[in-house]
Amino acid sequence: MRGWGRGRCSVLNGLPEIIPTFNSFLLQFEGKYDYDLLVIGGGSGGLACSKEAAQLGRKVAVLDYVEPSPKGTRWGLGGTCVNVGCIPKKLMHQAALLGTAVKDATKYGWDIPSPVRHDWATMAQAIQNHVKSLNWGHRVQLQDKKVTYLNLKGSFVDNHTIQGVSKTGKKTVLTAENIVIATGGRPKYPPQVPGAELGISSDDIFWFKDSPGKTLVVGGSYVGLECAGFLTGIGLNTSLMVRSIPLRGFDQQMAQLVTDHMVSHGTRLLWKCVPRSVERETSGRLHVTWSDQQSGRVEGDTFDTVMWAVGRTAETKELSLERAGVPVNPKTGKIIVGAGEESSVPNIYAIGDVTEGRPELTPTAIRAGKLLARRLCGQVTELMDYDKVPTTVFTPLEYGCVGLSEEKAVSSFGQDNIEVYHAYYKPLEFSVTERGANQCYIKMLCLREGDQRILGLHFIGPNAGEVIQGFALAIKCEATYSQLVATVGIHPTCAEDVNKLNITKRSRLDPTVTGC
Amino acid sequence: MVFVEINVQSLDSFNRALEENKGKAIFVYFTGTKDAKGLSWCPDCVKAEPIVRAELSKLPEGSIFIYCQTGDKSCWKDPNNVFRKSFKLSSIPTLLKYGTPQKLVEEELLNSELVQMLFTED
Numbered sequence: 001m002r003g004w005g006r007g008r009c010s011v012l013n014g015l016p017e018i019i020p021t022f023n024s025f026l027l028q029f030e031g032k033y034d035y036d037l038l039v040i041g042g043g044s045g046g047l048a049c050s051k052e053a054a055q056l057g058r059k060v061a062v063l064d065y066v067e068p069s070p071k072g073t074r075w076g077l078g079g080t081c082v083n084v085g086c087i088p089k090k091l092m093h094q095a096a097l098l099g100t101a102v103k104d105a106t107k108y109g110w111d112i113p114s115p116v117r118h119d120w121a122t123m124a125q126a127i128q129n130h131v132k133s134l135n136w137g138h139r140v141q142l143q144d145k146k147v148t149y150l151n152l153k154g155s156f157v158d159n160h161t162i163q164g165v166s167k168t169g170k171k172t173v174l175t176a177e178n179i180v181i182a183t184g185g186r187p188k189y190p191p192q193v194p195g196a197e198l199g200i201s202s203d204d205i206f207w208f209k210d211s212p213g214k215t216l217v218v219g220g221s222y223v224g225l226e227c228a229g230f231l232t233g234i235g236l237n238t239s240l241m242v243r244s245i246p247l248r249g250f251d252q253q254m255a256q257l258v259t260d261h262m263v264s265h266g267t268r269l270l271w272k273c274v275p276r277s278v279e280r281e282t283s284g285r286l287h288v289t290w291s292d293q294q295s296g297r298v299e300g301d302t303f304d305t306v307m308w309a310v311g312r313t314a315e316t317k318e319l320s321l322e323r324a325g326v327p328v329n330p331k332t333g334k335i336i337v338g339a340g341e342e343s344s345v346p347n348i349y350a351i352g353d354v355t356e357g358r359p360e361l362t363p364t365a366i367r368a369g370k371l372l373a374r375r376l377c378g379q380v381t382e383l384m385d386y387d388k389v390p391t392t393v394f395t396p397l398e399y400g401c402v403g404l405s406e407e408k409a410v411s412s413f414g415q416d417n418i419e420v421y422h423a424y425y426k427p428l429e430f431s432v433t434e435r436g437a438n439q440c441y442i443k444m445l446c447l448r449e450g451d452q453r454i455l456g457l458h459f460i461g462p463n464a465g466e467v468i469q470g471f472a473l474a475i476k477c478e479a480t481y482s483q484l485v486a487t488v489g490i491h492p493t494c495a496e497d498v499n500k501l502n503i504t505k506r507s508r509l510d511p512t513v514t515g516c
Numbered sequence: 517m518v519f520v521e522i523n524v525q526s527l528d529s530f531n532r533a534l535e536e537n538k539g540k541a542i543f544v545y546f547t548g549t550k551d552a553k554g555l556s557w558c559p560d561c562v563k564a565e566p567i568v569r570a571e572l573s574k575l576p577e578g579s580i581f582i583y584c585q586t587g588d589k590s591c592w593k594d595p596n597n598v599f600r601k602s603f604k605l606s607s608i609p610t611l612l613k614y615g616t617p618q619k620l621v622e623e624e625l626l627n628s629e630l631v632q633m634l635f636t637e638d
């Protein structure tokens with residue numbers, strides 16, 4: 001299809017185009033590729049990109065193939081977020097929040113038999129059914145929007161040719177004018193821990209039919225914190241092992257508060273510990289040993305389940321990228337892309353978790369995919385804006401943020417040029433239940449000069465995601481501290497405490513909010 | 517015929533059909549009840565039926581196709597309609613694969629490729 005190559009204009013790099021194979025050269029000459037666009041990976045980014053391009057009249061195919069986890073867990077169309085990420089995670093977090101609510105309810109007069117017990121199997125079945133209905137929904141949408149769905153594992157033959165392999169090993173060769181890589185990432189296993197293979201990852205936990213029992217979660221990533229948080233919340237004996245710092249890349253004062261709350265909520269935190277080995281006992285349970293780097297001692301305990309949350313690897317190793325000449329960062333395995341998501345090969349693009357330096361979030365992958373499709377179709381020139389992307393960590397007490405961390409604001413602007421407003425507040429609902437609110441905290445970073453443009457906002461408390469989303473718009477629009485305090489709050493809410501921020505760190509005054 | 521069609525109009529006969537065909541792949545088409553002359557009050561059902569019927573030959577070997585008439589107009593519009601409640605139906609026509617989340621409703625049933633997908637994929 002002619003006129004489809006416009007997206008190439010956005011490719012600004014000096015790298016030489018690789019010489020296409022004779023086969024694809026001929027095809028290009030005749031303008032006869034099988035597809036205008038072929039997307040490898042049917043997750044958040046790939047589905048969004050393929051549907052958008054098809055709606056703009058292109059002939060599009062998307063390849064999605066789920067390699068089962070080392071434990072044999074497999075799932076349907078939709079990628080990480082739908083099957084083993086955001087969706088089941090948020091629903092299990094909700095299950096845990098309900099447990100707390102049930103306990104609180106007695107203080108509000110509800111007569112609830114105690115102890116309340118949680119049944120994993122019921123929860124898991126309901127969540128898994130929902131995920132399966134989403135898988136089906138994605139299939140229906142692709143069909144509806146005339147995107148060809150191929151349940152094949154794709155790899156490059158050359159820069160216009162993909163080989164797809166089916167579950168039974170059958171090979172199909174497909175050609176396309178443009179190719180988008182959206183293969184995402186998968187959980188890592190620690191390389192130097194004997195017995196590591198006895199553990200599971202986040203790819204498995206959401207598909208457990210029965211309770212994981214007493215669990216050790218290893219890793220201070222948000223995935224580790226969130227999983228340890230909901231497991232604790234539904235009443236399981238849960239330990240979380242963190243080697244160095246929690247929530248790397250996030251504001252560290254906030255990260256500390258989040259983990260402080262987890263401890264008070266019942267998660268056992270094993271700080272500065274490194275796993276040494278995992279062994280299966282005759283009872284079938286797992287004995288784990290670790291070294292405590294602070295005391296220098298070797299410790300151990302027995303668990304029913306060990307879950308690794310020690311990071312994710314980009315899914316690029318099996319794509320034969322070298323055949324198309326697409327370079328990756330050798331350290332991370334991620335694809336290096338420019339502002340238009342272009343790789344150094346003019347007709348090959350990459351979006352989502354597989355790309356270097358991008359946030360690993362569903363909404364960014366979706367937006368990047370849609371915009372890329374529109375640019376490729378010559379509809380717009382707009383690039384994806386990755387600045388001030390809000391996010392939330394769904395720990396038992398949620399943490400939402402947008403913009404710079406305090407560390408980043410200080411290093412970018414200098415301590416003397418930023419003002420930090422902060423407050424320890426107490427959600428009204430907590431007062432009746434006598435729930436501790438020691439970690440309910442808000443911090444806002446502003447420029448010190450003039451109207452004080454807001455650089456970053458951090459919020460720990462109930463419904464942090466819902467709170468931050470609206471402020472993210474304001475901050476994206478370059479809102480200032482003066483504008484924020486001129487906005488009337490909604491009473492009684494937690495979000496109004498953001499509008500009421502008035503104590504600066506510089507003043508050293510007590511930031512605890514009092515009164516109404 | 518590789519499949520068996522069963523016509524039902526009551527929850528009892530529906531449940532009996534399910535009971536008798538346990539273990540088989542069961543597809544259910546919920547539609548408005550036809551009058552004595554064989555005419556349906558539900559225009560969307562009238563449009564969808566020939567498209568669904570045209571794909572029946574794609575049903576898997578040994579499967580069951582339950583053709584379920586959910587009531588006349590007033591009966592269907594009643595929020596307590598037994599089929600509405602038992603199968604969480606929001607609209608007719610609805611085609612589903614029993615015991616799975618796979619389901620197509622209204623205009624989706626005008627797309628024969630979608631119907632075929634529901635019949636053929638697990």
Ligand SMILES: Cc1cc2nc3c(=O)[nH]c(=O)nc-3n(C[C@H](O)[C@H](O)[C@H](O)COP(=O)(O)OP(=O)(O)OC[C@H]3O[C@@H](n4cnc5c(N)ncnc54)[C@H](O)[C@@H]3O)c2cc1C
Binds near residue numbers: 043184319
């Ligand atoms: C536990 C967990 C919780 C998360 N929670 C959140 C959250 O709350 N909010 C949020 O915004 N984000 C969250 N994320 C991140 C989010 O899931 C990802 O950022 C998002 O899914 C990335 O989308 P993607 O399109 O890049 O890749 P993916 O969604 O991972 O999709 C890639 C797809 O490509 C397939 N694939 C890989 N290789 C091939 C191949 N060779 N051929 C064919 N198909 C292939 C994969 O099987 C997969 O289906 C979470 C992630 C995890 C792990």
